[in-house]
Amino acid sequence: MKIPNPGFTLVQPAVTVEDINDPATVNAGIEMLDQDAVKLQSQPLRARRVIVRLGAAMVVLHTSNLRLRTRTSVHQGLLAYVAFGPQARGTVNGLPVRPGMLLAAAPDSEARFVVDAGWEAMAFLLPPEDIRTHLAVRQRDREFRMPQGVETLQVSEVRARQLFDWGKRLVDTAVLDPALFNESEAERSAAQVELLETLLATLDMADDFEPGRSDRTRQSQSLIVKAAEDHALSQTGATLYVTDLCKAVGVSERTLEYAFKEVMGLTPVAYLIRLRLHRVRQALLATTPESTTVSAAALCWGFWHFGEFSRAYKDCFGELPSDTLLRKP
Amino acid sequence: MKIPNPGFTLVQPAVTVEDINDPATVNAGIEMLDQDAVKLQSQPLRARRVIVRLGAAMVVLHTSNLRLRTRTSVHQGLLAYVAFGPQARGTVNGLPVRPGMLLAAAPDSEARFVVDAGWEAMAFLLPPEDIRTHLAVRQRDREFRMPQGVETLQVSEVRARQLFDWGKRLVDTAVLDPALFNESEAERSAAQVELLETLLATLDMADDFEPGRSDRTRQSQSLIVKAAEDHALSQTGATLYVTDLCKAVGVSERTLEYAFKEVMGLTPVAYLIRLRLHRVRQALLATTPESTTVSAAALCWGFWHFGEFSRAYKDCFGELPSDTLLRKP
């Protein structure tokens, strides 16, 4: 009987499947990805992340069964390219996801996703050197441009679909038979080469996406929301007033409201309350019943009325805040 | 002297006139309709229901001399279309009844009516196949859309009036001369064809009703009330607390109060007490003096103080609970 190297396969198997039922735990057990997820609907979350590690590169599939907003960035010097499933609906930095759209993101740059139910996105993470060496071998080293921040690219619908499907097939195979990748270095590097070739072939065809007028509107609305959100998060304990937000962001109240409604589908206060609820949950999960009380955590995030807080929390997460605090061993 | 076929006319005559003086007995002797009525005023009830059966279809007129709330659903696979009398005032699922408004309800879907004194509503119940075959004969089978749940339609005021008046004339004729329909199959099927033609002609003109802002508010208030009511009914024996209701429904106390006042015209506790009184009455009417006592039935529904219960019961129904229990032989 074959015994796999436990030091490798246990600490970091090539294939990881995570079912995510709690937006507060998206960051658990993943080192190169930084995500902050907020549920925009109250139904129970059933999201999933599948990672296939191919040497220094990796393929990551994200799916979600409900509307979410996430802010995601990739670290450890990895570049990210993202393709979207045919059913995926949502926005990236305000830009509606559309057929043929691809994302290119520099290391540590942050993308703001708003994701609708039925979301499927395939991310390809890899170190820039992999691309450079791959191209150098083929003497095409000047063709690669390092993305600045998060860039939106456009290819033909079929091309984008091919890229997504390639990833989907890889992930499906990996889920059905993890041992194939977990135990075979050869399988992994073969896939890695194929990944580079498929990806670069697609990128070769890619144009910069030229946003139209309504696109730019959405983008600026997304920025308004981001600014308001950042401001609200910096004023953790204070009561929320839209007036303050508007002054901080520099737009009229009406514009702020329209922007939130357009981007998040929620009114400003409704969304920011939800955001704070998520922060409280993260705080509750990060401590023990001995070191904190629910009211202290709630108070930190501006919930002055315990009854109201408790009700909103229950409605959002399906359990009482006290249960969250007690549940963890 | 002519003797009608007793096996038919007794079991199910085509024309039925029921005078309803007791909200607890609305369901008696009617198989396709499920109604739960609650008096919102204390005066004696004098409601009436006239049914004219035309083959598988039927025309049902409801009138009431005082404010009522009913939850109604139609079974046996029958579709329901409802037109309202010119004097009818009230709400359906929170939406105010207005001129030109029609209702279309799928089988088993529930409509929450709040009905003011002087109510007149004409319901047309028929199996979907009747409509399909009727249209198929005229080669217009694609024009019929099965309603999903309870839908609100809008036609011109005169059209709606014509539909209502057609039903009113039919019902008036049937009340004055029941034998006409009871004994003549030909008369019934002629009326059935006319019903289909009148109804479909009206439906042809119907638009989906677009609720405005205040409409949507009423709708959500109606949902709040429904949720609170359902919760209260699931907690039969427990003491009522507004706080609990609010937690169950997920709104603030003030909102709950406004919702009840707006929808029912009563405060939350006042309404829910009335609802429980009705349930006790149903229980009392459903048993014999040997098998239950008044206090047992009252206790089941959370009335701990017999004096208060008795007084409220008398005020609502005009008789003492003990008399209700003894009255039926």
Place this chain on the structure above:
DNA sequence: GGCCGTCTATCGCAATTCCGCAAAACATGA
């Protein structure tokens, strides 16, 4: 039985958010 403290429901009031509407400002393309 009558009185008082406590608890709860109800309601008015005010602060705030939310949303429809339409005018003003702006961008785009002919």
Place this chain on the structure above:
DNA sequence: TCATGTTTTGCGGAATTGCGATAGACGGCC
């Protein structure tokens, strides 16, 4: 430059919510 369609903004009314005053019910105690 103008005409056109979109975006931003302001305004006003409606809806929501919290707070506090009041009243009424309940329970205990004299």
